[in-house]
Amino acid sequence: MLPSELATVDACIRLCLYAVHKNISFRAMDELIPTLKASFPDSKILNSVRMCRTKAARIIVAVTGETQKNRLIQIMQQTYFSIIVDESTDITSEKVLCVVVRYYDENVGHIRDVFFDLIELDASNASSIKTAIVKRLDQFNIPYKKFMLGIGSDNAAVMVGQRHSVTSLLRDDCPHLVSVPCICHSLALCASYASKKLPDHLEQMLKDIYSYLSASPVRLQQFDKIQCMLDFNPIRVPRMHDVRFLSRGQVVKAVLSRYEPLQIYFGLASNVDNLSNASKIHKTLADTVTEIYLLFLDFILPFVDNMNKLFQSEKPEIISLHATLSRKLRQLLSYFIKDDVTRSTNLTDIKFHPHDFKPVHDVYLGVKVATKLDASKIEKTQLLAIQNTCTAFYLELALQMFKRFQLENEIYKSIQMLEPINIFEGRCLSVGPVLPHFPTVIPDSMWQDADNEFNEIKHLNFKCLGLTQLNDAEDFWIKITNFRDRNDALKYPLMALMTYESNTIFTTFIGGS
Incomplete structure (x- = not known):
């Protein structure tokens, strides 16, 4: 190949890599190349480029993609690595397994995560997934029994169950394999289970607010006007997703920040629209107890969310993992368990006996809750119910965290x-x-x-x-x-x-x- 031809090939590859790096659609190539040629008519290399979206896609798949994969395979054949896997279903309803490899790259001096393969699955059971992984590793002559150190996955039983899971089956080949389920998913489950200790209508109200407002642009416009009249910058109340880790706290914060406009809006809507849903939301918002529970959630959910963000760090946290989790758990326990127990007892020895709990009036619920309780005229029975409910929330959150995190590992x-x-x-x-x-x-x-x-x-x-x-x-x-x-x-x-x-x-x- 002549030097001029090599330069043309190099230019095509560089343009394709730039499109991938900047997440530019390959469709842009149909117009980008003619535009560049018109802008630089004296460039011989550019004028010799013949490329549209189809060729660009083929270069990424068959040239740069294949080269990168071959390089990764060579690394996996002689370097210790771990895999991160996640199962999904594509647009054609085909089950696929995404596999990412984590290894230490000596050339750049830090840990790297690199996409390895997207494997089609015959079924979603443990045997099929394990077979698919092993078959693909064997296909490329990767000695995984020697070099594979760990596997990361979600918390599904098929992936991390004690018996007949992907992890347990892989341990037959790799006895020292470390299984590390997703901490972010675990924390979200902990918060979800703990939230079930609160009144059911609270979470339903948070979902109903979004559903009611988002169902009509007119309603959103009316809510925006009320916010502006009260000197608030108009915002949208986000949707609460069961599977999105940080959504619950964001919804609570948004509702509290616009609590007065929401009360006014749903008060008007319940009269004008004459819809039972609007009336139900307004009645719940008008209850002082609802606001107290939301203030409590606004205090405790950031505790979980901040742990989530900590472990989404791009740098390895495994060395500080045990100390961080232990410190956070001890902080949580201090809110509702007596100080002499939390300070002097090993975390794994705490048995959560009722006699170790603080009196309900000493349970810490956050500054805003304490201020609201002092300013509100709540009956003693209601106050006791709130304190007991919040204590139950703490207890369930702690129990779930102890259950899911391997403090004795x-x-x-x-x-x-x-x-x-x-x-x-x-x-x-x-x-x-x-x-x-x-x-x-x-x-x-x-x-x-x-x-x-x-x-x-x-x-x-x-x-x-x-x-x-x-x-x-x-x-x-x-x-x-x-x-x-x-x-x-x-x-x-x-x-x-x-x-x-x-x-x-x-x-x-x-x-x-």
């Missing part, structure tokens, strides 16, 4: 010793407790060598090396494990291997089935 408990603060303060004597969890990465014959490296790292002058400012575990260990000796070889190769591969076991996933 030795991997997450032991690996937290690799937190930079623990290294700086010399809290860890040995890395020995971590090593047995990664037998395929570092065999027992090399455990002492790995521990020798760890002991040497502990006695580095972190301040002189500029490491005391690195609170992020990934940044700290990348810096440490890239130290080289006089022969330009890695100074701590075993610690590098362990920290890199442990971080391939996911950032956004943890939990129990």
Whole structure:
């Protein structure tokens, strides 16, 4: 191929990659190429480009896509990795399984997530999914029994169940496989189950408000006018989705921020439209107890949502996972369990006996709830019912979190010793407790060598090396494990291997089935 032809091919590929990177439709190629030619008539390379949307799509699929996949296969054939899988149904009702691979990329110096394949499934049962995964890995001669460390998935029983699930079947081939269900999905389920302890009409009202307003542009316009009359910037009350993790808190916040306009609007609508739904919503909004429950949700749901956002971080959080979850759980328990219990008892030893609960009038419900209760004239029986209901919410939320998060999992408990603060303060004597969890990465014959490296790292002058400012575990260990000796070889190769591969076991996933 002549140099001019190579330049033309290179230009076509670069234009296609740019379209993909910027999420530009391939249809734009039909007009983009003629526009570029008209703008740069003196460019010989551009004038030799012959490409429309069909060719652009084929270049991405058959050239760049195939090249990238072959490169990933080569990496998986010689590098430890984990897979993240999710089942779905496409527009033709065909069942498919998306597989993403997570591995440490030595070229860029951090963990990468790369799309591996979209596998068609014959059925949605555990055996079919496991067979499809193994068949595709074997097809590309990937030694998954040696290199696959973990699998991340949703919380469906078919994926993470104790018996006859995809995970349990894969463990027949990979005994040390770590299963890590999605923490965000787990947290959403925790909040959903806890919300069932609140009055049923509360959640129904939040759904009905959206349904009523969104059913008619006229209603939305009328609601906007009322907001403007009361000096509010018009907003839309979002829809509450059962499957969208953060929607519940967003809906509660929106309703509370426009509580007065909503009361006025549905008061008018119940008289003008004469619809039972509008009257029901207005009656619920007019009840002071409703506002108190919403204020309580506005306090506690951000607690769950902020945990959700934390574990959606792009950086690996596995090292700090156990400490973060333990701290958040202890904070939640302090709201309704006596302080001497939460401070002195190991989390896994707390049994939730009623005699360990605070008196209901001491249960913490948030500043806004306390202020509203002081300003409202609520009967003692109603107040007691609110306090008992909120305590039941706390209890269910805590029970669900204890059920779904593996606080006793030795991997997450032991690996937290690799937190930079623990290294700086010399809290860890040995890395020995971590090593047995990664037998395929570092065999027992090399455990002492790995521990020798760890002991040497502990006695580095972190301040002189500029490491005391690195609170992020990934940044700290990348810096440490890239130290080289006089022969330009890695100074701590075993610690590098362990920290890199442990971080391939996911950032956004943890939990129990």
